[in-house]
Amino acid sequence: MSVLTDLRIGETAILVSLDLPDSVQNYLMHMGFVPNAEVTALRRAPAGDPTVYAIDGMEIALRRETAEAIRVRSANDATSSTVDVSAEKIPGTSNSGRQSKIHEFAGVTR
């Protein structure tokens, strides 16, 4: 387990969770920063910060202190869970474990 800032340029990881104030978190999630999304560190700004990340086909720049609050795991040991995500049905019919996690999120965003 590591955070987004640990990624070297060109490296890809799987997003695990965001540990940010509600409003920022919600905003980032709508920009595609959701658990299990693939995120690649693309380039650093000429001054070394912010860093541009590729997620969901978009390029989004984040400052270090925001990126530090985003936990990721290595893309290599993630194959099983990514398959899991793609097999997942609409939220209403997904398994109970997943669903409780969703309710947790819903609680957070409210």
Next chain:
Amino acid sequence: MSACCETPAFEAPRAPVSGGLRTIVLIGPPNSGKSTLFNRLTGLRQKVANYPGVTVEQRKGLMSGVGRDDLTLIDLPGVYSLTPYSEDARVSIDVLKGKMPGTPKPDAVLLVLDSLHLTRQLMLAAPVLALGLPTLVLLNMSDLMESRGGQIDPLKLARELGAPVAQISAVRGTGMDAIPLFLNQCALPNAVRKADQLLTLPVLGNAASTHSWAAQVSRRTDYRAPLSAENSRRLDNILLHRVWGPLLFLVVVIGVFEVVFSIGQPLSDGFGDLLGHAANLVRPLLPAGWLQSLIIDGAWKGISSVLVFLPQILLLFLFIGVLEDSGYLARAALIADRVMRTTGLNGKAFIPLLSAYACAVPAIMATRTIENKRDRFATILVTPFMTCSARLPVYMLLIAAFIPNITFLHGFLGLRTIVMLGLYLAGFVAAMTTAWVVKSSILKSNEAPFILELPQYRMPTIRSLAMRLVDRARVFLRQAGTIILAVTLALWLLAHIPPVPGQGGHYTAPELADSMIGKMGHVIEPVIAPLGFNWKVGIGLISSVLAREVMVSTMGTLYGADPETQTMHLQTALHTDMTLGGAIALMIFFAFAMQCTSTMAVVRRETNSWKWPAIQFSYMLVLAWVSAFAVNHIVTALFG
């Protein structure tokens, strides 16, 4: 099943039916092309550019672009979800839900999605469709998506969403016929959607479940994202390069000013000659006497002294337009972020500050994208320091009059360009220093996150650039025909009263120094004399509080009214009447002072109190006076 929202394939066109249909809204994520579409559908000219957050308030127009003058279309700021996170997003959500006072509840929705990033964009479809209004989903930029190897099955998508789907390109204007068809079908009876159609919608307000729903929808509709951004990335390898990036940024900025001078100056001179000839053609048609003097020496001289700068201002706007439309602006924000964060300004402040190079009024409105109130006020406070285009005529006039046309680096860099850049830099430094001071004292706040979407590069279209220029020219001409004309006439009048008895019992105009305006000027002279300004400049400083360009027309009128300088070019007249120290001090004064009533009015509106514009005006005035004082004395000591 409703007739409207089930069939994605449209029937043959019918005659327009209005039904109960009156108000249509355009909604979509930021930078998805809503305003471009709005302009297409209404024939209006809402500002568009290639970065998120261009539109910050609702804008209404009749849909005459598709022959539906009976329908009102509302363009809204882009949102990612229906949970508001900033003021501009709140406007969109309130209008969409019919909670905006003074705006009728919408009868139908046009949901604009950027088909280059459909998965993420579909996240907005869930809460919008759940509102239960008749909705047409428009997949914008479909031409780009297809040319880059992406694909989507719009029929399947329509079935998934329970709403009709059309592929369009707002820039090229393709696929537009789907919109009037949709509106006609909406107007038919029974066009009310049943909420229970939308069984597959995710838990609302929950980003994770909405995202997985969107991902499934895009998978089931055979969406293949286009080979994204390869060209954009290759370009960014250079434009955001550690060394070349900032260097190219500088070259771009310097290049813009160099062109504005080297190409713009001859254009402006030519235009000036043309305006002079026009005056000479009209002069004999008017009876000699006060009327001729009023029209030619008063109004025409005043207005044309400002109008002369139109070509240069248009050139500047052409460059700003290219930078905005191409998507480079967001990269510039990234390069400059380091500076912004040292001052404590919010990262999002950069784009409003950059747009203030055109005009502070829209820039102050653009600060609505900044969520934190203290951050927003700090940005509003420093925005008028950025060099707006209204300062340009003043700078151009004084530079042309006082700075010799010397070039360096084999003619690639002129001294005049350097002085101009120095003035822009002075404004920028004042803005950043002020920001740092207020952010570390009265407007302290937690550092807000910097989240910036980098749009893909796009080739600016001629149409969009031309529209910007036409609009700019129109604003400029309107200003000349209203404020500048009024001030000029008032000045001419004040320069000709009280009449003095002349030869043969005729009353004639007094000596300029004895006229009303001359007396007023001499009253304020002691305050400005230490800055190296004469009384005419003093009058200019007062009249230009209305708008900065008025300074130039005031000079034109006053020197035109003075028999000694009447026949000279304004530049020559100034040159004989002012010192170099005074001229440079005057430029610095204009760099710092808040000479603009429109800006004060918009600050008052956005902060909801007179306190902020009052603080801003006094602070900037004091800074301007002190700096001009220092500059006058330093320059005079150095160059005599």
